[in-house]
Amino acid sequence: MSFTIDHVNKSFAGLEVIKDLFMQVEENQIICILGPSGAGKTTLLNIISGVIPADRGKISGFADKNISYLFQEHRLLPWKTVEDNIDFVLKDKISLKERKRIIAHYLDMVDLTAFSAYYPSQLSGGMKQRVALARAFAYPSEILLMDEPFKGLDYHLKRTLREAFIKLWQADKRSVFFVTHDIEEALLMGQEIYVLTDRPATVKGKVPNPIPYYERTRNNSALQRIENEIHQLLSSRV
Numbered sequence: 001m002s003f004t005i006d007h008v009n010k011s012f013a014g015l016e017v018i019k020d021l022f023m024q025v026e027e028n029q030i031i032c033i034l035g036p037s038g039a040g041k042t043t044l045l046n047i048i049s050g051v052i053p054a055d056r057g058k059i060s061g062f063a064d065k066n067i068s069y070l071f072q073e074h075r076l077l078p079w080k081t082v083e084d085n086i087d088f089v090l091k092d093k094i095s096l097k098e099r100k101r102i103i104a105h106y107l108d109m110v111d112l113t114a115f116s117a118y119y120p121s122q123l124s125g126g127m128k129q130r131v132a133l134a135r136a137f138a139y140p141s142e143i144l145l146m147d148e149p150f151k152g153l154d155y156h157l158k159r160t161l162r163e164a165f166i167k168l169w170q171a172d173k174r175s176v177f178f179v180t181h182d183i184e185e186a187l188l189m190g191q192e193i194y195v196l197t198d199r200p201a202t203v204k205g206k207v208p209n210p211i212p213y214y215e216r217t218r219n220n221s222a223l224q225r226i227e228n229e230i231h232q233l234l235s236s237r238v
């Protein structure tokens with residue numbers, strides 16, 4: 001099974017945002033989409049999720065799939081507890097007993113079992129984002145769309161959340177489209193990194209990253225070579 005974004009174009013009132021963008025990816029991979037601010041990355045995710053249509057080109061593989069989202073803002077409901085925030089996305093789909101089991105499992109995966117009855121306002125920013133991660137995985141989706149979910153967080157928190165994410169994904173693989181403007185994040189998270197141009201966004205190049213996650217350290221020379229490749233692509237003309 002694969003997903004194709006086939007020469008997609010999108011403009012808003014004459015502003016060309018995405019131009020002839022082509023991607024073909026296998027399922028259950030973490031695909032990083034790396035591009036500068038304002039390049040059209042969020043617009044691309046909106047086209048993938050069907051929120052907005054493409055003007056030209058087509059996408060395939062996404063129809064009839066369930067999608068989870070993870071945004072920069074945690075988007076938890078402040079009047080619901082941690083447990084009920086996760087339950088909220090599962091209701092109507094799954095029996096109460098099974099929901100309880102799923103919620104307990106994912107809260108355990110993000111080390112928040114002791115906080116299930118807390119309200120979002122009682123949690124730190126990182127904990128709230130971990131609840132959002134647990135919720136995204138608890139939802140029975142095949143696709144996970146992540147729009148700069150760790151942006152603006154401090155270095156250690158980013159690292160904790162990245163590690164929590166990789167642990168969740170390794171235990172329960174999904175097809176992940178992860179948008180970022182941060183090269184280091186793309187290097188640490190992606191199995192394939194699509195480098196986009198400035199707006200209008202098109203693909204400058206695709207860099208595979210086959211290095212196992214536990215070997216992705218700063219002094220890994222293979223990772224440094226991949227980083228150089230990305231830098232070369234970023235500074236190249238299309």
Ligand SMILES: Nc1ncnc2c1ncn2[C@@H]1O[C@H](COP(=O)(O)OP(=O)(O)OP(=O)(O)O)[C@@H](O)[C@H]1O
Nearest residue numbers: 012013017035036037038039040041042043044181
């Ligand atoms: N619904 C819309 N109507 C008009 N213009 C839009 C709309 N959505 C996005 N744009 C414009 O399209 C351009 C790309 O926006 P988009 O949010 O996709 O970029 P991005 O790469 O995700 O940026 P950032 O990293 O800053 O979030 C921006 O100039 C934005 O103002």
